[in-house]
Amino acid sequence: xxxxxxxxxxxxxxxxxxxxxxxxxxxxxxxxxxxxxxxxxxxxxxxxxxxxxxxxxxxxxxxxxxxxxxxxxxxxxxxxxxxxxxxxxxxxxxxxxxxxxxxxxxxxxxxxxxxxxxxxxxxxxxxxxxxxxxxxxxxxxxxxxxxxxxxxxxxxxxxxxxxxxxxxxxxxxxxxxxxxxxxxxxxxxxxxxxxxxxxxxxxxxxxxxxxxxxxxxxxxxxxxxxxxxxxxxxxxxxxxxxxxxxxxxxxxxxxxxxxxxxxxxxxxxxxxxxxxxxxxxxxxxxxxxxxxxxxxxxxxxxxxxxxxxxxxxxxxxxxxxxxxxxxxxxxxxxxxxxxxxxxxxxxxxxxxxxxxxxxxxxxxxxxxxxxxxxxxxxxxxxxxxxxxxxxxxxxxxxxxxxxxxxxxxxxxxxxxxxxxxxxxxxxxxxxxxxxxxxxxxxxxxxxxxxxxxxxxxxxxxxxxxxxxxxxxxxxxxxxxxxxxxxxxxxxxxxxxxxxxxxxxxxxxxxxxxxxxxxxxxxxxxxxxxxxxxxxxxxxxxxxxxxxxxxxxxxxxxxxxxxxxxxxxxxxxxxx
Numbered sequence: 001x002x003x004x005x006x007x008x009x010x011x012x013x014x015x016x017x018x019x020x021x022x023x024x025x026x027x028x029x030x031x032x033x034x035x036x037x038x039x040x041x042x043x044x045x046x047x048x049x050x051x052x053x054x055x056x057x058x059x060x061x062x063x064x065x066x067x068x069x070x071x072x073x074x075x076x077x078x079x080x081x082x083x084x085x086x087x088x089x090x091x092x093x094x095x096x097x098x099x100x101x102x103x104x105x106x107x108x109x110x111x112x113x114x115x116x117x118x119x120x121x122x123x124x125x126x127x128x129x130x131x132x133x134x135x136x137x138x139x140x141x142x143x144x145x146x147x148x149x150x151x152x153x154x155x156x157x158x159x160x161x162x163x164x165x166x167x168x169x170x171x172x173x174x175x176x177x178x179x180x181x182x183x184x185x186x187x188x189x190x191x192x193x194x195x196x197x198x199x200x201x202x203x204x205x206x207x208x209x210x211x212x213x214x215x216x217x218x219x220x221x222x223x224x225x226x227x228x229x230x231x232x233x234x235x236x237x238x239x240x241x242x243x244x245x246x247x248x249x250x251x252x253x254x255x256x257x258x259x260x261x262x263x264x265x266x267x268x269x270x271x272x273x274x275x276x277x278x279x280x281x282x283x284x285x286x287x288x289x290x291x292x293x294x295x296x297x298x299x300x301x302x303x304x305x306x307x308x309x310x311x312x313x314x315x316x317x318x319x320x321x322x323x324x325x326x327x328x329x330x331x332x333x334x335x336x337x338x339x340x341x342x343x344x345x346x347x348x349x350x351x352x353x354x355x356x357x358x359x360x361x362x363x364x365x366x367x368x369x370x371x372x373x374x375x376x377x378x379x380x381x382x383x384x385x386x387x388x389x390x391x392x393x394x395x396x397x398x399x400x401x402x403x404x405x406x407x408x409x410x411x412x413x414x415x416x417x418x419x420x421x422x423x424x425x426x427x428x429x430x431x432x433x434x435x436x437x438x439x440x441x442x443x444x445x446x447x448x449x450x451x452x453x454x455x456x457x458x459x460x461x462x463x464x465x466x467x468x469x470x471x472x473x474x475x476x477x478x479x480x481x482x483x484x485x486x487x488x489x490x491x492x493x494x495x496x497x498x499x500x501x502x503x504x505x506x507x508x509x510x511x512x513x514x515x516x517x518x519x520x521x522x523x524x525x526x527x528x529x530x531x532x533x534x535x536x537x538x539x540x541x542x543x544x545x546x547x548x549x550x551x552x553x554x555x556x557x558x559x560x561x562x563x564x565x566x567x568x569x570x571x572x573x574x575x
Contacts (some may be wrong), residue, residue, distance in 0.1 A: 010036045014101040015479055019060070029051035029210040035061050038184060041165035044066055044404040045198060046186040049333070051217060051341040052210065057311065058218060059094045059182045065152065066127050071105055074122050075149035076129035079177070081136070081170065085110040085284055086291060086312055088130050091156065091463070104128055109135045109145075110155060111283025119144045124157040133161070133169035140176065147176045158194050159330070160310045167193060174201045216367050220340035221226050221347045223374045226382075230353040232260065238321060242349055242374075243273070243301070250294065250493035251319035253303045256326065256333050264323060265303040274535045275301040278308050293319060310332045313341070322350035329362040354378070358385040 006019050006027055016252070018208055027035070030048040048054055064077055071077055082088035092108045099106075107121040110133035122129075122145050129136075129145075153174070155161070161170060183202050198205065214302075215224070225242065227235050243251070255261045258279040258472035265277035265556050276290045278301040289549065295314055302308070303323075309331060317339045326332050332350075339346030357378060360371050378386075400448040490523045 006291065008069065009034070009060075010039050012067060014067070015060055015064050015098060016229045017431040018098045018100050021100070027056075030054055031057045033058075033208045033210065034058070034184075037208070038062075038182075038186045039064060041065075041182050043183045043202045044185065045202065045205040046184070046209045047188070047190060047209040048186075049188055049205070049217065049337065051337045054156070055091060055094050056098070058156075058186065059091070059098055062128070062152055062154070063095070063099045064401060065102065066100065066104060069127075071127045072145065072149065075127045075146050076107070076122075076126045077149060078128050078152040078154070079136075079147065079150045079158065079173075080128065080130045080154040081133055081161075081173065082130065082156050083114065083132070083164050083166060083310065084307055085132060086307065087310065088132055089288065090313055092130050094131075106130065108264055109139060110284065111135050112287075115144075115476035133166045133173060136173065137169060140567075143147065145172070148178055150177050150181055152182045153177060154182070154184045154185050154186070157310050158185060158197070159189045159191060160334075162191060162193050163328075171198065171200075188334065193541070203402075216336060216369075217340045217346075219343060219345050221345075222335055222336065222350075222369065222372065223348070223370050224350050224352050225374045226376060226378045227351050227353045230355060232510045233355070234262070235323065235351050238266065238351060240268075240271060240273075242321070244346070246319060246349075248300075248347075249316060249318040250297070250300045251321055252308060252317060252335075252338050253301060253321040253323050254309065254326070255303065255305060256324040257304050261303045261305050267305065268301055273301055274299060274304060278302055280305060280307050300372075305333070306331060308338070311499070312338065314338060314342070316340070316344070318346060320346070320348045322348070325350055325352060325356040325359050325363075327359070329359070329366045332363050333366060349374070354382055354386045357383055391465070418442070541573060 004027060007016060009027065011019070030046055030052050034044050034046050034057040038058060044053060044058075046057060058080075066077060067079060080091055082091055088108060088110050092106060093104055095104070105121070105125060106129040107126040107130070108130045109118050109129065109134065111134065117136075119137065121137070131139075134147070137301060140147065155170065161167060183205070185198060185202060185205065189375055225238060227238055231233075239253070252262065255264060258281050261277050261279045265275050268275035276288060276293060278290050282290070288300065290302070291312075291314075294302045306326070320336045320339045322335060324334070326335060336346075336348035337350060364371060380409075439516065
């Protein structure tokens with residue numbers, strides 16, 4: 001069969017010249033089939049594994065079709081949606097490389113960059129708009145971009161869009177576009193949600209599938225290393241040994257968590273390796289600088305999260321290491337697809353702990369290859385322990401020691417946790433003994449000795465006919481006795497205060513009124529109400545207390561004085 005060249009695909013002379021300058025002559029299968037269809041203006045649904053050249057499959061025909069026409073302010077002629085900032089920036093680089101002979105205006109709308117600078121480019125008019133969904137919607141809601149002039153729509157890495165939760169944003173954007181347009185849709189897999197999106201927004205697309213979805217390239221050598229210990233420090237030690245023994249040019253090391261990426265990068269640097277890191281918490285400038293250094297060879301080892309697993313075209317990556325096995329088997333395919341690209345040889349090593357043994361079955365199904373171990377393989381006891389641990393804990397956790405292969409079914413980590421639990425319980429009991437000064441025993445509190453009060457026995461408050469009171473009855477009885485005791489204390493305190501205040505003539509009216517409030521007409525003390533909701537009423541909501549004015553006080557004093565004088569006169573008369 002005669003191989004197809006780029007000259008046979010029908011591209012314009014300017015685009016063909018740029019391809020020749022870049023040194024490419026033979027297109028990949030997805031490029032050979034997708035480019036001729038895209039040049040006709042039909043919708044294209046491209047399904048191909050990562051690393052097969054999908055980016056050039058839509059950039060080359062787009063440049064050829066955009067040669068004629070003029071861009072208008074805030075109305076882009078074409079739109080490319082990418083799931084991550086790095087992938088969007090990479091697509092922009094492809095347009096700059098293949099569009100070197102054209103005067104196409106390009107704008108890149110991604111997070112982490114000033115929106116004002118992006119708005120200025122949109123105001124001048126752009127032929128190609130490359131954006132992430134969130135930043136594009138933000139600009140649209142601010143009125144800085146209008147989408148009714150889009151002629152070509154490209155959705156790249158659609159399955160990654162689904163994983164990142166961008167499908168609602170994609171639907172919103174597609175409804176803002178004119179119905180008469182060309183849509184190019186590229187994905188490595190076709191889950192049901194992506195199929196529904198294709199049926200909704202594409203018109204009789206040409207389906208181009210050049211490889212089985214989510215399969216690994218045959219140029220990648222895959223190896224797995226079993227780690228008996230699940231602790232991260234032990235895995236890092238094994239990883240360093242593999243790196244020293246491997247004849248690598250550069251490598252990407254994937255972790256599941258951003259926190260582990262930073263820790264791994266510091267550990268590698270501490271042990272003398274030339275390493276950098278890339279994860280989602282880094283600002284955009286740092287991420288781009290790190291990628292440029294890795295591409296140029298200034299950084300040899302790149303510890304990264306899954307932000308670098310999709311679509312990034314980094315040439316000549318010799319090795320990929322999985323410090324953690326991904327939770328989804330599709331992510332494993334995309335991770336190791338960073339090496340062995342464009343027909344080149346590559347190697348992938350994955351560290352597997354006892355908790356991760358259960359994920360190997362899904363990886364074998366999706367890759368179609370059996371697991372090939374480096375060094376000691378996990379024993380049947382390890383697999384049984386992994387199955388039982390997954391059944392007990394739902395898959396296990398990180399940072400715990402795995403079982404040693406000594407024939408014992410219980411893991412060393414479980415035994416250590418049991419000992420620690422026992423030690424904590426022993427220390428707790430010892431502390432209670434030291435605080436009590438004697439052996440801790442249940443203490444029975446007699447009701448007669450509570451707070452030193454002379455209380456009635458519990459049986460006095462029991463319900464008639466019951467032999468022993470319930471705990472609720474006992475609590476109510478104690479509460480009633482406490483209230484009676486508190487009332488008695490309050491009455492005694494009120495009497496003492498009244499007796500002290502009677503000696504002061506300036507406060508005679510106030511003390512007498514307070515005394516009248518607490519002593520009834522028959523001379524018996526009025527029981528103070530128990531503390532309740534009314535005591536918590538703020539001061540500004542309470543009913544104001546009428547206080548005697550200075551005039552009324554003077555009248556009261558004069559009346560008291562006249563009364564005393566009349567009494568003295570009566571006594572003199574009687575004498």
